[in-house]
Amino acid sequence: MKRFPFLAYLGPGLLYAGAAVGVSHLVQSTRAGAVYGYGLLAVVLFANLIKYPFFVVGTKYTIVTGKSLLDGYESLGKLPLWIFFGISVGTMCIIVATVTLVTSGLFSNLLGLTMEPWLLCSIILVFCFLLLAIGKFQALDGLMKWIVVLLTIATILAMVLSFYSGIPKLPTEGKSFSISDLGDVAFLIALMGWMPIPIEAAVWQSDWTLAKKTPDGKLPPMKYALLDFNIGYIGTTLLAVCFLALGSNMMYNTGMEFSAQAVEFASQLVNLYTTAIGTWSYPIILVAAFFTMFSTTLTCFDAYPRVVSNASRRLFANLKKVPSENLYWYWILIVGFGSILLLLFFRTNMKSLVDFATTISFLNAPVLALIHHLILFGKEIPKEERPKPWMNLLSWFGILFLFGFSIYYLNITFF
Numbered sequence: 001m002k003r004f005p006f007l008a009y010l011g012p013g014l015l016y017a018g019a020a021v022g023v024s025h026l027v028q029s030t031r032a033g034a035v036y037g038y039g040l041l042a043v044v045l046f047a048n049l050i051k052y053p054f055f056v057v058g059t060k061y062t063i064v065t066g067k068s069l070l071d072g073y074e075s076l077g078k079l080p081l082w083i084f085f086g087i088s089v090g091t092m093c094i095i096v097a098t099v100t101l102v103t104s105g106l107f108s109n110l111l112g113l114t115m116e117p118w119l120l121c122s123i124i125l126v127f128c129f130l131l132l133a134i135g136k137f138q139a140l141d142g143l144m145k146w147i148v149v150l151l152t153i154a155t156i157l158a159m160v161l162s163f164y165s166g167i168p169k170l171p172t173e174g175k176s177f178s179i180s181d182l183g184d185v186a187f188l189i190a191l192m193g194w195m196p197i198p199i200e201a202a203v204w205q206s207d208w209t210l211a212k213k214t215p216d217g218k219l220p221p222m223k224y225a226l227l228d229f230n231i232g233y234i235g236t237t238l239l240a241v242c243f244l245a246l247g248s249n250m251m252y253n254t255g256m257e258f259s260a261q262a263v264e265f266a267s268q269l270v271n272l273y274t275t276a277i278g279t280w281s282y283p284i285i286l287v288a289a290f291f292t293m294f295s296t297t298l299t300c301f302d303a304y305p306r307v308v309s310n311a312s313r314r315l316f317a318n319l320k321k322v323p324s325e326n327l328y329w330y331w332i333l334i335v336g337f338g339s340i341l342l343l344l345f346f347r348t349n350m351k352s353l354v355d356f357a358t359t360i361s362f363l364n365a366p367v368l369a370l371i372h373h374l375i376l377f378g379k380e381i382p383k384e385e386r387p388k389p390w391m392n393l394l395s396w397f398g399i400l401f402l403f404g405f406s407i408y409y410l411n412i413t414f415f
Contacts, residue, residue, distance in 0.1 A: 087367075189405075
């Protein structure tokens with residue numbers, strides 16, 4: 001550890017990776033490759049690039065100020081805090097329901113269960129509740145490191161071998177993306193919505209960084225905190241490319257399509273790996289994929305109540321009298337029950353729920369991106385600690401793109 005001191009500070013970045021490598025990667029990136037081949041590869045890289053400033057602020061602000069990113073929201077006035085609270089409360093059940101539904105599909109395959117999706121999702125959420133009650137942050141921190149490493153190795157191996165799989169292709173040319181096609185644009189929005197993860201996750205990153213304080217209250221040095229974040233961010237970007245390549249090599253222009261049902265989709269996803277690697281790998285891949293999605297579910301189920309309870313205490317004076325731990329558990333129950341109710345309506349179509357959730361996140365992204373830019377280049381971060389000018393340009397470009405493309409999508413959808 002003395003030879004590699006940064007290892008002691010690894011954690012928040014891997015938690016971020018555990019949350020990011022979920023629906024956006026296993027579902028959306030793989031679907032992108034299966035439907036469009038390598039046609040959307042540049043989009044995946046582009047989405048990760050333009051959103052980088054809006055995520056790194058979670059680490060940068062916290063290390064510089066020693067405070068949560070929500071303090072940065074509050075420093076801009078009550079309106080940004082209300083926006084964050086409204087977006088988080090409005091989407092938290094949708095997002096938790098989505099990741100839990102995908103997790104349930106993998107769990108059904110793992111144990112050979114034939115159970116109503118909403119009931120299986122309920123069992124998974126109850127287990128998450130118990131795990132958080134017992135293990136809390138330490139359980140998340142320890143679990144994520146092994147899960148991310150295992151799935152990364154398996155995905156890279158499957159992707160490399162998929163180039164030599166010899167999957168027969170149709171004699172016709174496969175589907176290509178068209179910016180004038182409403183269906184293609186809708187999928188593009190859904191793909192970019194959680195690529196790599198909803199922007200509000202920067203607040204989660206901030207709180208996870210605070211949780212890494214030493215017993216004497218010290219935060220990690222900036223260089224190690226940023227290294228931890230960059231390892232997670234770059235790693236998830238590369239994994240998104242691997243999933244897209246896997247979908248393209250194994251399914252594009254073959255006549256096969258992913259099912260809209262969670263159980264069938266999970267089976268197809270695992271079969272992509274086993275066809276490339278070998279049938280012997282089926283149980284290993286299934287376990288790795290399940291725990292990857294389970295880690296995403298667990299992370300989201302913990303993060304949303306944590307940040308929403310924090311925001312609500314800042315907005316509602318009477319809630320300051322409620323112990324923060326109690327408020328956190330109240331929000332956990334709200335998220336859990338709300339997610340289960342939502343699953344009762346979308347229990348037969350995973351694809352619709354995933355696309356709906358990711359599209360909502362994309363449409364929220366421009367507003368949150370602007371707020372994060374104002375924090376990153378605001379008065380609380382000294383000039384010497386602010387990012388380089390190129391990062392400022394990239395941030396403004398990302399904001400303009402997110403606003404512009406959201407308007408374009410709404411225009412062709414409703415007008």
